[in-house]
Amino acid sequence: MRSGIWWGMGVAILLFSLAFLGGWAMALGWLGYSVSMLWRGRGQPWVRVDGSPFARLLLPAPAYFRFDRALAVGALLADLWLVSAVVVLGADGIFTEEWMGYPGMMDPAGQGYQAQMVGLLRSAAWWSAAAAVLGRCWTTAVVQLSVLPLSALWVASFDTYYRQ
Known part of the structure; x- marks a missing residue:
C-alpha cells in the first residue's frame, strides 16, 4: 500500500516537472502563433462596421476573435x-501534501513562500486580465480570471512544513 502512494507521488511530481520544464517553450511557441495570426489578419477588418457602437465594442470582427482565442x-x-x-519549486521542502511526500527540513526563509506565491498568482490574474480587457480580448480575460485565482486557492490549501 505504501509503495502505491510513493509511486503516485512520483508520477505527480514527474508530470509537474515536465510541465515546468517544457511549458515555457509551449507557451512562447503559442504566443508566436498568436502573433502570426495577428500578422495574417492585418488586411481584414478588426472592428465591425454594422450595429451600434456598444455592439461593435463588445463583438469584435471574426479576425480579431480568432486572435483572441489563440491568445x-x-x-x-x-x-x-x-x-x-510554483508547485515544483515548493515541492523542494515547503509543501507537505500526501502526494508530494515528506519534504524534510527546510530553510526558515521558506516560511512565506506559500503566501508570496498565492499573492503572485492573484496579482498575475488581475494584471493580465486588465491588459486583456483593455485590448478587448474577452476570452483571454475570462481565462485569466478563472484559471489563476482557482490555482491560487489550490496552492493556498496546501499544508506546508511550517503550518501543519
Missing part, C-alpha cells in the same frame, strides 16, 4: 507553466 490558449499554457513552477 487565450497561449495565456492558458503560460498559466499552467506558472502554476507548475
Whole structure:
C-alpha cells in the first residue's frame, strides 16, 4: 500500500516537472502563433462596421476573435507553466501534501513562500486580465480570471512544513 502512494507521488511530481520544464517553450511557441495570426489578419477588418457602437465594442470582427482565442490558449499554457513552477519549486521542502511526500527540513526563509506565491498568482490574474480587457480580448480575460485565482486557492490549501 505504501509503495502505491510513493509511486503516485512520483508520477505527480514527474508530470509537474515536465510541465515546468517544457511549458515555457509551449507557451512562447503559442504566443508566436498568436502573433502570426495577428500578422495574417492585418488586411481584414478588426472592428465591425454594422450595429451600434456598444455592439461593435463588445463583438469584435471574426479576425480579431480568432486572435483572441489563440491568445487565450497561449495565456492558458503560460498559466499552467506558472502554476507548475510554483508547485515544483515548493515541492523542494515547503509543501507537505500526501502526494508530494515528506519534504524534510527546510530553510526558515521558506516560511512565506506559500503566501508570496498565492499573492503572485492573484496579482498575475488581475494584471493580465486588465491588459486583456483593455485590448478587448474577452476570452483571454475570462481565462485569466478563472484559471489563476482557482490555482491560487489550490496552492493556498496546501499544508506546508511550517503550518501543519
